[in-house]
Amino acid sequence: MSDIEIAQKNEEEEMLPVRQIAEKIGLQDSDIELYGDYKAKVKLAALKNRSVPKNHKLILVTSINPTPAGEGKSTVTIGLGDALNQLNKQTIIALREPSLGPVMGIKGGATGGGYAQVVPMEDINLHFTGDMHALTSANNTLAALIDNHIQQGNELDIDQRRISWKRALDINDRALRNVVIGLGGPFQGVPREDGFNITVASELMAILCLATSITDLKQRIAKIVIGYTHKKQPVTVADLKVQGAIAMLLKDALKPNLVQTLEHTPTFIHGGPFANIAHGCNSILATTAALKLADYTVTEAGFGADLGAEKFLDIKVPKLGKHPDAVVIVATVRALKYNGGTALSDLQTENIQALEQGFVNLKRHIQNMQQYGLPVTVSINEFVSDTPAEIKRLQELCHELGVTAVETKVWADGSKGGLTLAKAVLASLEQPVTYHALYDNNSAITDKVATIVKKIYGGDGVEYDTKALRQIKTFTENGWDKLPVCMAKTQYSFTDDPKKLGAPEHFKIHIREFVPDLGAGFIVALTGNVLTMPGLPKKPAALNMDISEDGVITGLF
């Protein structure tokens, strides 16, 4: 059965009303707002007066660098949460929201797989509770207000060649990456170059995920730099005086969404900033809700540990006020062999040597997480082609680093397939944690970048374009240099070249430009050619999608 068939069978037969899921974690009817019977938003007021239980354990799931072979990080996250509940450890899962663009493109759904899924999968993958749409609206309302300001006299003297605020759609649409707008004469706006991001790459998404209240949201929005004046002075949303209107458009989107897994584990799915251009974690409010309402929280960070986990630890943790107590790194035999040089078509053949060669990728991620003082467990997400010899060898290699690696079969078996992992994680939670940050925000921008490149990526150093060097000077003068650095890098490699797999050495990271995301509260360092608007493939998933008169969806995955 396909993922959607498994989900639909369960949805029909076994899904619990979300009110019951809420009740399980101590939320009453008055604490939630229903979106149909199986989705709810949690009112912020319901969370305000609760505190995090002293012994709450936060588990972060991350992975090796993603490959076309597939890793299954969300699936493992969900299966681990289910398994912990199965072991009577009261657990909530906290995930990111899928973006509709990739769903229509190559990916199909993004809600786990097999018997480790969140439901109702169709709704979550499509419009869910409208958070993405609210962000798109807010992003584009701001853009329209900027162009209208210029059209109506440009009191703030905004330089239309230096507007950094782009428009956004939650669609994979390469034709909107570079556009010219305002054509058609004096009544149709001021012509200028512009472009569209996918909504999850909007700074507003990062802000939504880092905000702790409506007031904080509004203050962050006010700080967004939308461009520069002709005198090269930054122009902010506060200058335009529309932070109230933009925050108003996000009032519901700010509330965490509650759903369930196939096994009824309460799951918050909320926010989903890109992990290359932004920090790649679900919202502070959702993670905090999970921390407050259970004894264990299982959450994930985007892409590989070099991007998602690093940003979770260096950008999200300081705002969250709680560091993970354990880390799970997801790897597959297939993906490691791919990292070891095996072609996609040969991955089903046993190949211990390729596995050993590709293991260097996992090894560096393990050591990186250990560097933060965190206990690590490796989840070997099972594929049918894995051989016992390959699994055994991988476990040995991990063991040499002092790390337990366990096979996980949650795709095929649900929580039952995750019990070994859950037990290994619980054991790792007994280890002493000596968490410490990677860098000090008060150090220079160049020092922060160098630390990430050397200690996480394993590179030798950093090369800056002239523009980037000039920006470091300006940012420091503007007092923007005390913010954490959010690296915008390819997810496929430790380097800025997506083709360099494994664990490359003796390389430099090339930074061409910085972007001040003052609302989000970090400085983005652009390396290589990071796309913020994906395209559709030759045969988009949309071609296979359909809906019947009874509303039954097919082809979503």
Place this chain on the structure above:
Amino acid sequence: MSDIEIAQKNEEEEMLPVRQIAEKIGLQDSDIELYGDYKAKVKLAALKNRSVPKNHKLILVTSINPTPAGEGKSTVTIGLGDALNQLNKQTIIALREPSLGPVMGIKGGATGGGYAQVVPMEDINLHFTGDMHALTSANNTLAALIDNHIQQGNELDIDQRRISWKRALDINDRALRNVVIGLGGPFQGVPREDGFNITVASELMAILCLATSITDLKQRIAKIVIGYTHKKQPVTVADLKVQGAIAMLLKDALKPNLVQTLEHTPTFIHGGPFANIAHGCNSILATTAALKLADYTVTEAGFGADLGAEKFLDIKVPKLGKHPDAVVIVATVRALKYNGGTALSDLQTENIQALEQGFVNLKRHIQNMQQYGLPVTVSINEFVSDTPAEIKRLQELCHELGVTAVETKVWADGSKGGLTLAKAVLASLEQPVTYHALYDNNSAITDKVATIVKKIYGGDGVEYDTKALRQIKTFTENGWDKLPVCMAKTQYSFTDDPKKLGAPEHFKIHIREFVPDLGAGFIVALTGNVLTMPGLPKKPAALNMDISEDGVITGLF
């Protein structure tokens, strides 16, 4: 108190859970999907096996040509529904959904006013249940699939200079009216001219409002003409094979939304196509739901009766399978004096002569509705500046046409201020109805246009541009000529010149182009310069909007 203050006071103190509203009209918990406590969608299955009571009365509210003086059609529609319920006539109101673009621009809210409002007004005016956002997504997913098809080899031989499917946003954004997309080189799409409509002007909105089931929705989407091949053959969504995916994105948007008035009258608010470029009525499914679940339905059509009501009667009624039993035309003394030549700043001064001069506008609308064989009542929507002499004179003038005109004070007094109107409408329902269509769909395109121009607008005839004449030929060859014609005309005048107020005579309507909206099932005739993407004013309403830490919104109206 402002509209939003009245609404908020009521929302806090008196709003009933929408489940109780549903129960009032015979819908059970299992028939609806809650969106919070005060909004719900009605499942299509819940409506399928019900039929329209034999004596059900459908009341259509329309108005004179809109003026900057304000008419208050929605307010009267809501107040009339409340008043009918007050008289123990079981009534449901069926309205259109507000578009977010105008809300952020000049208009503030669009949910009635004073004590004749629908609530929760903030939610309805902002994201509501996400219908607009689903339409925006569906519209732009289709656009991305078209450009991707061309980028990936263009198997269908689509001519990128002849793509008629535009992108859309629910934003007032003049800078997006004319754009160039696909810039940046061979990996960023194929460069071409494009433009954005406001979402309510998308053909998908018209389709959503005319579809009677998911299957019908999908069939209509399949028929959309997205552009032409290099050989000038039409390309449809069916050719692209994505009608399933696009219909899937609209599965929830298709379900009617249920809310309530300040006085708890059940109200469906669903769909809202532009009444200039499209047919300007709420959805067939929502109107049908109202017809099935009550004894009286009060609904409205967009702009003046020359646009909204004409299209309601000639485009919607044949699909609805039920014609109105009575028509209410909303007018104000102020707006009539404005039509009579009085400047905006002088409208508060008594001026019987200007009233008499401007009455010609109302007169033509009255006669137009009588022409369809429908009984007419005029609602004089009260303003504080109206004098007893003006009201009396207006009543006399209407009386001369055999029409009752009653003062309506629903803004100030709610249902109490609408009882006289309700009684007059009930009396009009006793009159014999001899409803007949304006034109025969089987007649030639030019005949249908000429009939509308002569019989509704009062013009002498029609002038066609060469392009339009060529299109008439092609459309007829393609077999598209049997569809009703949807006139895209300024709402401010019976003519195609927005400055010609009153009831102009001896004019021609100039048609420059036709658009085949085969999915919606009509042919749009473009007259003059009809904007399908509004702009923002110098001081957008957004500047005054704010939200407090407790989520209380200010400045929405």
